[in-house]
Amino acid sequence: MAILEVSGLKVYFHTRNGVIKAVDDVSFSVDSGETLAIVGESGSGKSVTCYSLLDLLPKPPAKIEGGTALFAGKDLLTCSSDEMRHHRCNDIAVIFQDPMTSLNPFLTIGEQLIEPLIYHPDKNQIQTRGEAKKKAVALLDEVGIIDSQARFDCYPHEFSGGMRQRVMIAMALITEPKLLICDEPTTALDVTIQAQILKLIKKLQETRNVAVIFISHDLGVVAGIADKVLVMCDGTIRETGGTDDIFYRTQNDYTRKLLAAIPEGPKTLPNRAKSDEPLIEVTHLKTYFRNQLNSNNSEENRFVKAVDNVSLEIARGEILGLVGESGSGKSTLGRSILQLAPTTGGSVKFSGQTLTGLNAKQLVPWRRKMQMIFQDPYASLNPRMTVFETLSEPLLYHGIATKKNIARHVRQLMDDVGLSQAQLRKYPHEFSGGQRQRIAIGRAIATKPELIIADEPVSALDVTIQAQILDLILELVERHNLTMMFISHDLSVVRYISDRVMIMNRGVIIEHGDTETLWASPKQRYTKELLAAIPLADPAAERKRIASI
């Protein structure tokens, strides 16, 4: 018998602007030892589905309108809050997306781990501190925390992102749940760490025979870990079935669209670099930050070397991909080239003119020629400026348009990035993530720049939107003769878009080459690891890949 059986679940949000059907008639079941993946884009209702099972939704505005969720024969949707507490403490555990915010920074991880044991609501099950600690340390060992006895008393900030996610998994498992809900558990992690965490979840599931509900937007990840897949869109089920059925014998159009949107496989576009004439020459560039955590360190450790002695050239018209994991210094390198971060040494030349050492005023005419696209379309637009104002600011400031003809220029930009002109008066919050990124791109191309540095421009977007934005970028690069540096942690996206790729690690460029050459024969060990860690949206291949790690 299935451990969890959900049928006809309906969750509606009653807002001022009407009723939103977040989850509409969703049914599924999970067995012990089985993994069900719920796949969907943002707003599809995949998280709401799971949170409603644990009564974790804000009510109001959320309201459960119908359905049942039988957990070992008992309905979770109608049980009292005491029973729900009992379930949360004993049977069902959740791992959240962001390991940075889901641990309390003021308590040691040990304290947080044993909390559910020593403050158990059921008096008979309360354990002593000693027992609980013994159990917690053993579990930390199991999830791969080295030197667990000593790490027990560390605070969350002393762990890296991947380690924190391991701690979160230990926290979820300490009550020995029968059902584990993972809400995008690896989305905030680097690919190499993601691979380790996925493997850990899989292993723990096998040894403990728990049922897992795995919420994800990433079909590559799902292909490797899931037994069954549920595809959701707009609160409804689009397709459900075994993993192989979903991937190899796709029935539904939406699923097909999702699968088609994944950038995968070798680069198909021709190389774009038109000449060998470099637009950007970077020589021995260094950007150091003062190390603020331990100021009385030795000379060696006083600085964080975000960019350490990097030299590179970008030819006119080419798209250079810059790949690295978090903390590799790739964003700082981009900002240093644009003179947005203060450089410590070396030089940056823009079509022959040295930019390093110019003051803010001298830089203004050059700023016009190089622009940036940012990662987070929610943070990169001023929330109190309409689209019209946002787009007209660079045009007016650089004297490209006058007050008289500004409207024509702005409308032209809206057309360029594929937005309707009727939306000019709207504010950023009235747009979706993809549309906002279009506005940000419009702002970047407004000054008719020659160079654009795009810092993870599609990382915050859903796959289908991601594909559209990538195509928009390619189209604009073509039409406006742009040169681009494309910074990303996502190797598949970089492979799709770039002519040449550089791999960055700890502030240093460790390998570079033409995209396909690099993919075919990576030389450095780190590059090989990175390439091996990419999840593939092909269940058979993905299972083989995970097994080989």
Next chain:
Amino acid sequence: MADAIEGHGSSLWKDAWIKLSKNRLALFGLAVLIMLILTSLLTPLIAPYGYETQNLDMGATAPSLLHWLGTDIFGRDMLTRIMYGGRVSLMVGFIATAVALVIGILWGAIAGFFGGRLDAVMMRIVDVLYALPFMIFIILLMVVFGRNILLLFLAIGAVEWLTMARIVRSQVMALRNQEFVEAANSLGLSQWTIIRRHIIPNTLGPVIVYTTLTIPSVMLLEAFLSFLGLGIQPPESSWGLLINYGVETMEEFPWLLIFPGIALSLTLFALNFLGDGLRDALDPRTSKD
């Protein structure tokens, strides 16, 4: 929509006004405030009596047709005194708060935006001024410059801007690392343009709320100073002062407390309604309709 096509687009302030004009409570607040201000301006023309006129035979009479709001123990007409008092109270409230607003926002925005050593120096100055005992500060000012109502505004404003500066600074520090500020930087906008266009408009929410709280507290501060003999003196009056005297005679002559109290409360309500309305109106994320 025609606007946008014509090319003027819309701006935060225009949209804010449209939204505000749909908010009945806020409009009511605005109307009450305008009425109070107009009354204060016209007081010398429309007040029924002179503010010094005493009529000792009519000492402390209850409201009547002759004296709508009664008289105080010296037989001065309360309506007249409240009208004259309103001139002082509103002036203190608005001018001192405006002083605090301007200095506080600029100081906080500059310190927070540039950070580093400049921030450290500017905020230490704020700390020193915070630490200075307020009473001693005011008394010193009074001793040096003599008693002067303008000085009262300055003195109160000089104290109230400190908190404003701190609020704005913390807001700005959170804002300055936002990507839209970096985007503005990469467009080559000058620092001042960035502060003016991108930073300050995004700090308005808490600033407006704090302002609506500051105005009444400034009015009461004036009453406190006047009570100590440092502000204005009878026969001139202010609402705070009237309330203070009203409290002393509350049991025998309640109208001496009630009417100035009503005047002050009315102002507070109006300010709060308007403040809430403004805060919502200036935040595009609250819906337009």
